[in-house]
Amino acid sequence: GQQLNQSPQSMFIQEGEDVSMNCTSSSIFNTWLWYKQDPGEGPVLLIALYKAGELTSNGRLTAQFGITRKDSFLNISASIPSDVGIYFCAGQPFGNEKLTFGTGTRLTIIP
Amino acid sequence: EAGVAQSPRYKIIEKRQSVAFWCNPISGHATLYWYQQILGQGPKLLIQFQNNGVVDDSQLPKDRFSAERLKGVDSTLKIQPAKLEDSAVYLCASSLHGMNTEAFFGQGTRLTVV
Numbered sequence: 001g002q003q004l005n006q007s008p009q010s011m012f013i014q015e016g017e018d019v020s021m022n023c024t025s026s027s028i029f030n031t032w033l034w035y036k037q038d039p040g041e042g043p044v045l046l047i048a049l050y051k052a053g054e055l056t057s058n059g060r061l062t063a064q065f066g067i068t069r070k071d072s073f074l075n076i077s078a079s080i081p082s083d084v085g086i087y088f089c090a091g092q093p094f095g096n097e098k099l100t101f102g103t104g105t106r107l108t109i110i111p
Numbered sequence: 112e113a114g115v116a117q118s119p120r121y122k123i124i125e126k127r128q129s130v131a132f133w134c135n136p137i138s139g140h141a142t143l144y145w146y147q148q149i150l151g152q153g154p155k156l157l158i159q160f161q162n163n164g165v166v167d168d169s170q171l172p173k174d175r176f177s178a179e180r181l182k183g184v185d186s187t188l189k190i191q192p193a194k195l196e197d198s199a200v201y202l203c204a205s206s207l208h209g210m211n212t213e214a215f216f217g218q219g220t221r222l223t224v225v
Binding site: 003041090 | 212
């Protein structure tokens, strides 16, 4: 099955730095989601986007639904140790169809 | 509110053996999902139930995988016989109104096939 391409695959940053990651698809999606997965846990929904061009924030996290409907972006400002984990994007093509997940971006904070 | 419960947390089996996973969704959630997450990849939907009926099982390898939700509450996912490539985390999720974008995930069962 199709998987969305996430970039970068991994990131090593220092505490306090800002983080940017993106997700691209060859096909159009009507809904974009961003999840965080901690080791040994299931994914937890961070932000949901429902409209092209939409910009939505959740605390220090900001996500955008790309104008082309084929991409989405997630930014984390002033990173803290609990931001460590794997971030997944997910897209939903139409209606209530099943989600397609990205390949993930692993975020590591260097002491 | 209790979350999605899964058991066991870990399972190691030899190839060609059988294995079963159990999931209890959040109380009142009519929709239940089983996802497979291979190491280094995102989750992939295997099967979706609405109450005790199957909504989507298009990505379930039906020659070896089966799932049931007989009473519309908890569910079991079975693999028989297991292959090496079945090594993965099996995640169960549930949603209240059947919206795939509003699903809550359990902690998963990590399966290792040797």
